[in-house]
Amino acid sequence: MRILIPDVDSVNSLPAVRYAIREFLNGERFEVHLLYLRSQAALPPARALLERFHVPYQVHRESGNKVHAIRAAARRVRADRIVMGTARRWSATRLSEDAVIHRLLNNAPAPVTLVAGRSVSPVERYGVAAGLGAALGLILLS
Amino acid sequence: MKILVPVDSSAAALAPIAYLESLARSGIALEVLVMNVQPRFHRHIAQFSSRSARDTLRMERSRTAMARAIESLSMKNIPLRAFAELGQPAERIAAVAEREQVDEVMIGVGRHPQWLRWLNPSIAQGVMARTDIPVTVLARGQIGALQRYAVPAGVAGLAVLLMAGE
Numbered sequence: 001m002r003i004l005i006p007d008v009d010s011v012n013s014l015p016a017v018r019y020a021i022r023e024f025l026n027g028e029r030f031e032v033h034l035l036y037l038r039s040q041a042a043l044p045p046a047r048a049l050l051e052r053f054h055v056p057y058q059v060h061r062e063s064g065n066k067v068h069a070i071r072a073a074a075r076r077v078r079a080d081r082i083v084m085g086t087a088r089r090w091s092a093t094r095l096s097e098d099a100v101i102h103r104l105l106n107n108a109p110a111p112v113t114l115v116a117g118r119s120v121s122p123v124e125r126y127g128v129a130a131g132l133g134a135a136l137g138l139i140l141l142s
Numbered sequence: 143m144k145i146l147v148p149v150d151s152s153a154a155a156l157a158p159i160a161y162l163e164s165l166a167r168s169g170i171a172l173e174v175l176v177m178n179v180q181p182r183f184h185r186h187i188a189q190f191s192s193r194s195a196r197d198t199l200r201m202e203r204s205r206t207a208m209a210r211a212i213e214s215l216s217m218k219n220i221p222l223r224a225f226a227e228l229g230q231p232a233e234r235i236a237a238v239a240e241r242e243q244v245d246e247v248m249i250g251v252g253r254h255p256q257w258l259r260w261l262n263p264s265i266a267q268g269v270m271a272r273t274d275i276p277v278t279v280l281a282r283g284q285i286g287a288l289q290r291y292a293v294p295a296g297v298a299g300l301a302v303l304l305m306a307g308e
């Protein structure tokens with residue numbers, strides 16, 4: 001069994017790796033394929049985690065359109081499952097990720113598991129909404 | 143591993159069952175919670191029927207929707223529990239997932255074009271918006287040419303005709 005873990009952003013890819021490790025410790029046997037869509041900056045933590053728990057893995061790199069890259073990689077490695085870490089609901093990061101997630105869910109060649117990541121700070125939860133509301137108000141007033 | 147599988151009467155909803163069977167074959171201990179959510183009737187319809195009649199109808203529909211999933215899992219000796227819930231599907235699925243403290247929610251969905259998703263958002267996405275429990279989505283089927291091109295083209299054509307007529 002092969003699990004593809006796309007690294008879409010720096011913070012939220014680690015929950016997906018942790019999820020895979022948890023499944024591995026629960027007895028599921030698979031090979032992890034880490035797909036990097038950005039710079040190599042986030043490579044060490046994810047790899048360190050997998051190595052610590054002796055989860056077999058391979059690293060792949062892609063660039064360009066994220067959805068196309070993930071789909072292509074999933075087909076190439078013949079992934080049985082795609083595990084994606086996402087920001088928690090009601091966060092600014094999640095808003096930006098949603099487009100990728102929605103398109104992937106409709107077109108993925110394998111089941112897609114979404115794992116929520118770090119908790120959202122009050123600033124991110126309410127500040128973004130308040131900021132957008134204020135900007136909209138200003139536009140309407142002008 | 144405790145997994146919640148919401149099902150309706152569609153074939154796509156049964157996609158997680160085959161996946162769970164493969165997990166069980168590989169030796170993973172599973173506990174599956176199969177659930178079906180029936181919507182509330184509109185009050186204008188509800189006023190002409192008794193509560194017991196509505197409950198019986200919902201129960202019958204839930205039983206039919208879950209029958210194939212329950213049968214498949216039972217045949218593979220996978221432990222399961224079944225729930226019938228009432229209300230808004232995404233909200234009830236997220237609530238049951240939190241209440242039962244499941245490890246994962248697995249949802250089978252049909253593939254639909256983007257314009258249809260705007261009009262009718264998927265339940266899977268509604269669940270994801272309401273809970274932080276991992277959600278696995280298994281998409282099945284293909285988007286038909288009629289859905290993808292003919293309907294938007296028809297709507298656009300109608301709009302052009304209306305504009306031309308004014």
